[in-house]
Amino acid sequence: MSSPDGVSMNGGEPSVHDVVVVGAGFAGMYMLHKLRGLGFDVAVVERASGVGGTWYWNRYPGARCDVESMQYSYSFDPELEQEWEWTERYSGQPEILRYANHVADRYDLRRDIRFETTVTGVDWHDADNQWRLQTDRGEFRSRFVVMATGCLSTANVPHFDGVECFEGPTYHTGRWPHEGVDFSGLSVGVIGTGSSAIQAIPVIAAECRELTVFQRTPNYSVPARNEPLDAADQADWKANYRERRARMLTQQAAMVQRLPDGEEPAKEATADEFGERMQERWEVGGFTFYRAYGDIGLDAESNGRVAEFVRGKIAEIVDDPETAAKLTPHNTIACKRPCLDTNYYETFNLPHVRLVDVSETPIERISPAGVVVGGEEYPVDAIVFATGFDAMTGTLLRMNITGRDGARLADHWDAGPRTYLGLGVTGFPNMFTVSGPGSPSVLTNMIPSIEQHVDWIARCLVDLRERGAATIEPEPDAEAYWVDYVNAVADLTLFPTCNSWYLGANIPGKTRVFMPLPGFPPYVEICEDVASDNYRGFVLA
Structure with a gap:
C-alpha cells in the first residue's frame, strides 16, 4: 500500500533510491538538485510541511539572518542570482523562506521531497550495502544517505x-x-x-x-544597522557576483566585509586610533566590527580591549546603571x-x-x-x-543511527562527535554529513559552506560510480587525526575560553568538545587535496 505521493506506508514495500537525503533546507535542496542533474535517483525526507529548514521553523518575532542578503544566497546558478531581488541589507525570515520556496519551485524540487516524514531509525546493512531508514510513513532504502539536517534544528x-x-x-x-x-x-x-x-x-x-x-x-552584541537594500548596491553586486563570490571563498568566514580587514594587533594601536577605528565599525554595523584587527580572536589582551569598547557602549546606551551592569558581559568577546x-x-x-x-x-x-x-x-x-538548540549533533543523535555490526552513532560520539573532515564517520559507510561537526559550518556564512560540502559529496559519488566502488568510509586513524586537528586549531584561538553551544555547553550532560573548525579557506584546500589524492583517509571497497 502506498500513500498518494508514492511513499510506501507502514507495512508496504520500501521506497528504494540511490541516495536518500534527510532534510529539505538549503543543504538538502541543493543536494537534490545537484545529484539529480548527475543522474542519481534521489529522495529527500523532511519532517516539516515545506522547504527552508532553519527558516521554516524559526519564525519568532525579529528572526533575521546575520549575513548580508547578497551573500546569504546560492551561487551555483548565475541566472538565479540575477533574477532574485532582495529588499533589506539583512533579510528577515519571511523573505528568506520566500527565497527557499522560489528555489524549490524553480528547479521542481518538491516532486522528490517527502514532506511531513519523520525519520525514526537509520540502519546500515552489510549484506546488501544499503541504508534502511525507518520513518513514520514507511521505509526507505538507499546505497547512500546524506544528512542535511542542519546545525541548529533541534530546539533545546x-x-x-x-x-x-x-x-x-x-x-x-x-x-x-x-x-x-x-x-x-x-x-x-x-x-x-x-x-x-x-x-x-x-x-x-x-x-x-x-x-x-x-x-x-x-x-555582547553590536548593531546590525539593517536598512532597505539600496538598488544601486544590489545592482553593483549582481554586476560583480563572480569576482565577489570568488573572494568570499578566500575569507575566514566565507563572506566579504564592508570595510577592509585590519591585519595589525589591536593591543598595539594608540588610544585615538583604536577608538576611531572601532567607532567607525560600530557605525557601519555587522561582523566587520570583529575584523577591525587581525588578532581579536587570537590574543587575550587585544580581545579584552575590544570587549571593553563594547562594555563602554552598553554603559552609554542603557540609562539605568544597575541594568547596564547586569547586561554587561565580562568574558571573552566573540568566543x-x-x-x-x-x-x-x-x-x-x-x-x-x-x-x-x-x-x-x-x-x-x-x-x-x-x-x-x-x-x-x-x-x-x-x-x-x-534557549537555543542542541547544536550540530542533536538531530543526528535523535535519529537512532546504527552502522556496521549495529554500532550506535550515539556510542561512537559518547566522548564528543568524531568525524573525518566533518563529512564522514568511521563505521558508518556511505553516510555523509553536510556541515557536520569538524567542518567550519557555523563559523562561516552557511550557504557557501553548504555548497562546498554538496559539491564535494557529489564529486565523490560520481567517482565511486565510475570506479564501481560499493562503499566509502573514513579510516579510524584518519578520523582520530581529524578530531585532534580540529581541537588543535581551536586551541590556537580564544573560542574554547567560553562555555558556548560551540562546545555543547548549553545542554546538560553533553560532552564539551569544540565542534566546528575555524578557518574556511584552509579547510576547502584540505578537502580538495583529499579527493585528488584518491580520497586519502577513506577506505573504498
Missing part, C-alpha cells in the same frame, strides 16, 4: 518544575507557531538572552504591555556566536521592560501565574523560551 527546551501547570501559553523561538502570536496587551516573560532573544526582545517589547527578561548570561541587533540595549530603557538576573539565583520553578526566582513570583501571561 529546558525543563522547569511546574511548567506544565502554567496557565498561559508557552513558546520556543525555534518552534514558533506558523500563524504567529499576538502579544498585544499581555505581560510576557522571555527566558534567555542569546542570539534569538536579542532579535526577538525589541520586537516583542514594542507589542506587549509588559516584558520581563530572565537573563543567566549577558551577551560565542557574535550577536547583531537592532536596538537591543535601547529596549531596556523602556518603562515597561525589566531585566531579572538569574545567574546566581536561578529560576526556581514556573508557577501557574508566572516565573519564580529567589522566592519572588514574576507574573506573566505568556512565556517565551529563547
Whole structure:
C-alpha cells in the first residue's frame, strides 16, 4: 500500500533510491538538485510541511539572518542570482523562506521531497550495502544517505518544575507557531538572552504591555544597522557576483566585509586610533566590527580591549546603571556566536521592560501565574523560551543511527562527535554529513559552506560510480587525526575560553568538545587535496 505521493506506508514495500537525503533546507535542496542533474535517483525526507529548514521553523518575532542578503544566497546558478531581488541589507525570515520556496519551485524540487516524514531509525546493512531508514510513513532504502539536517534544528527546551501547570501559553523561538502570536496587551516573560532573544526582545517589547527578561548570561552584541537594500548596491553586486563570490571563498568566514580587514594587533594601536577605528565599525554595523584587527580572536589582551569598547557602549546606551551592569558581559568577546541587533540595549530603557538576573539565583520553578526566582513570583501571561538548540549533533543523535555490526552513532560520539573532515564517520559507510561537526559550518556564512560540502559529496559519488566502488568510509586513524586537528586549531584561538553551544555547553550532560573548525579557506584546500589524492583517509571497497 502506498500513500498518494508514492511513499510506501507502514507495512508496504520500501521506497528504494540511490541516495536518500534527510532534510529539505538549503543543504538538502541543493543536494537534490545537484545529484539529480548527475543522474542519481534521489529522495529527500523532511519532517516539516515545506522547504527552508532553519527558516521554516524559526519564525519568532525579529528572526533575521546575520549575513548580508547578497551573500546569504546560492551561487551555483548565475541566472538565479540575477533574477532574485532582495529588499533589506539583512533579510528577515519571511523573505528568506520566500527565497527557499522560489528555489524549490524553480528547479521542481518538491516532486522528490517527502514532506511531513519523520525519520525514526537509520540502519546500515552489510549484506546488501544499503541504508534502511525507518520513518513514520514507511521505509526507505538507499546505497547512500546524506544528512542535511542542519546545525541548529533541534530546539533545546529546558525543563522547569511546574511548567506544565502554567496557565498561559508557552513558546520556543525555534518552534514558533506558523500563524504567529499576538502579544498585544499581555505581560510576557522571555527566558534567555542569546542570539534569538536579542532579535526577538525589541520586537516583542514594542507589542506587549509588559516584558520581563530572565537573563543567566549577558551577551555582547553590536548593531546590525539593517536598512532597505539600496538598488544601486544590489545592482553593483549582481554586476560583480563572480569576482565577489570568488573572494568570499578566500575569507575566514566565507563572506566579504564592508570595510577592509585590519591585519595589525589591536593591543598595539594608540588610544585615538583604536577608538576611531572601532567607532567607525560600530557605525557601519555587522561582523566587520570583529575584523577591525587581525588578532581579536587570537590574543587575550587585544580581545579584552575590544570587549571593553563594547562594555563602554552598553554603559552609554542603557540609562539605568544597575541594568547596564547586569547586561554587561565580562568574558571573552566573540568566543560565542557574535550577536547583531537592532536596538537591543535601547529596549531596556523602556518603562515597561525589566531585566531579572538569574545567574546566581536561578529560576526556581514556573508557577501557574508566572516565573519564580529567589522566592519572588514574576507574573506573566505568556512565556517565551529563547534557549537555543542542541547544536550540530542533536538531530543526528535523535535519529537512532546504527552502522556496521549495529554500532550506535550515539556510542561512537559518547566522548564528543568524531568525524573525518566533518563529512564522514568511521563505521558508518556511505553516510555523509553536510556541515557536520569538524567542518567550519557555523563559523562561516552557511550557504557557501553548504555548497562546498554538496559539491564535494557529489564529486565523490560520481567517482565511486565510475570506479564501481560499493562503499566509502573514513579510516579510524584518519578520523582520530581529524578530531585532534580540529581541537588543535581551536586551541590556537580564544573560542574554547567560553562555555558556548560551540562546545555543547548549553545542554546538560553533553560532552564539551569544540565542534566546528575555524578557518574556511584552509579547510576547502584540505578537502580538495583529499579527493585528488584518491580520497586519502577513506577506505573504498
